[in-house]
Amino acid sequence: xxxxxxxxxxxxxxxxxxxxxxxxxxxxxxxxxxxxxxxxxxxxxxxxxxxxxxxxxxxxxxxxxxxxxxxxxxxxxxxxxxxxxxxxxxxxxxxxxxxxxxxxxxxxxxxxxxxxxxxxxxxxxxxxxxxxxxxxxxxxxxxxxxxxxxxxxxxxxxxxxxxxxxxxxxxxxxxxxxxxxxxxxxxxxxxxxxxxxxxxx
Ligand code: HEC
Ligand code: HEC
Numbered sequence: 001x002x003x004x005x006x007x008x009x010x011x012x013x014x015x016x017x018x019x020x021x022x023x024x025x026x027x028x029x030x031x032x033x034x035x036x037x038x039x040x041x042x043x044x045x046x047x048x049x050x051x052x053x054x055x056x057x058x059x060x061x062x063x064x065x066x067x068x069x070x071x072x073x074x075x076x077x078x079x080x081x082x083x084x085x086x087x088x089x090x091x092x093x094x095x096x097x098x099x100x101x102x103x104x105x106x107x108x109x110x111x112x113x114x115x116x117x118x119x120x121x122x123x124x125x126x127x128x129x130x131x132x133x134x135x136x137x138x139x140x141x142x143x144x145x146x147x148x149x150x151x152x153x154x155x156x157x158x159x160x161x162x163x164x165x166x167x168x169x170x171x172x173x174x175x176x177x178x179x180x181x182x183x184x185x186x187x188x189x190x191x192x193x194x195x196x197x198x199x200x201x
Contacts, residue, residue, distance in 0.1 A: 034195035042191035043199065047133045049158075049184050050140070052177040054167035058120075061127035068129075071174040090121035106171030114174065116166040123147070137198035151192045159185035 049055060053069035060066060063084035068075040085092045092098045102119035106112075125145040128136050139145050140154060149157065158164050159181050167177040179187075191197075 036197045039191055039194040039197035042187045045187040049177045050128050050136055054170050054177045056129040059122045059126055059128040061124055065121055066129055069175055084121050110172055114171050116162050134199045134201035151196060155185050155188040
């Protein structure tokens with residue numbers, strides 16, 4: 001450290017110190033200026049995915065998965081009195097677990113159960129069904145409600161998780177979520193790079 005300091009001219013030290021001072025004042029690294037217009041247009045792409053029936057049907061605030069979108073001819077709660085589960089796991093009640101019907105891959109029948117490994121409801125605090133764009137945006141940035149994830153973790157979860165991936169390959173006549181996992185990952189990266197702005201409620 002001592003040797004490094006000797007090698008630096010006072011001018012170079014000022015340059016090195018400058019970004020630190022800026023970061024302290026604005027809480028945002030200088031390379032990460034908030035560009036609200038670009039950020040909100042990236043957010044719109046993310047919201048179109050998160051609020052899509054293929055995602056929101058599992059991300060509900062109450063205990064009932066939803067059947068919504070054109071394939072279901074409207075919006076209703078899951079048939080067969082399916083519940084989140086008294087243990088809060090999202091896997092359903094003992095005796096009627098999700099995995100009784102939902103296997104690791106989609107049924108080939110028109111109204112057969114779709115499938116992906118560990119099919120279950122998302123925790124209630126990760127609820128997007130019926131929520132506004134502003135609400136979903138603040139929610140996914142809140143570690144208390146997103147499983148303690150950084151925005152980077154969320155981008156990676158969207159790119160790599162199998163339940164998320166199912167949203168683009170839902171089987172039967174179900175409409176897939178817009179775009180792709182990779183495109184949504186990229187939209188989240190672009191949104192973060194300009195300061196992750198949220199729409200005003
Ligand atoms: C079969 C139900 C199911 C489907 C369908 C589903 N999810 Fe999830 N999702 C979950 C579960 C369960 C968790 C909690 C996983 C965890 O915390 O490890 C979760 C967590 C998440 C998280 C991290 C937590 C958060 O709130 O930020 C993101 C992001 C996410 N899902 C995105 C999506 C997207 C995007 C889609 C649609 C393309 C989707 N999910 C479809 C069940 C589902
Ligand atoms: C008795 C069998 C059965 C059980 C148990 C069951 N499901 Fe289903 N589920 C189905 C069938 C069948 C469909 C597809 C209906 C259709 O395509 O018309 C379905 C569809 C769904 C959908 C809609 C996906 C979409 O297209 O957006 C979700 C979400 C869902 N189930 C979640 C769950 C969860 C979570 C559990 C456990 C808490 C569960 N299901 C338990 C049979 C079941």
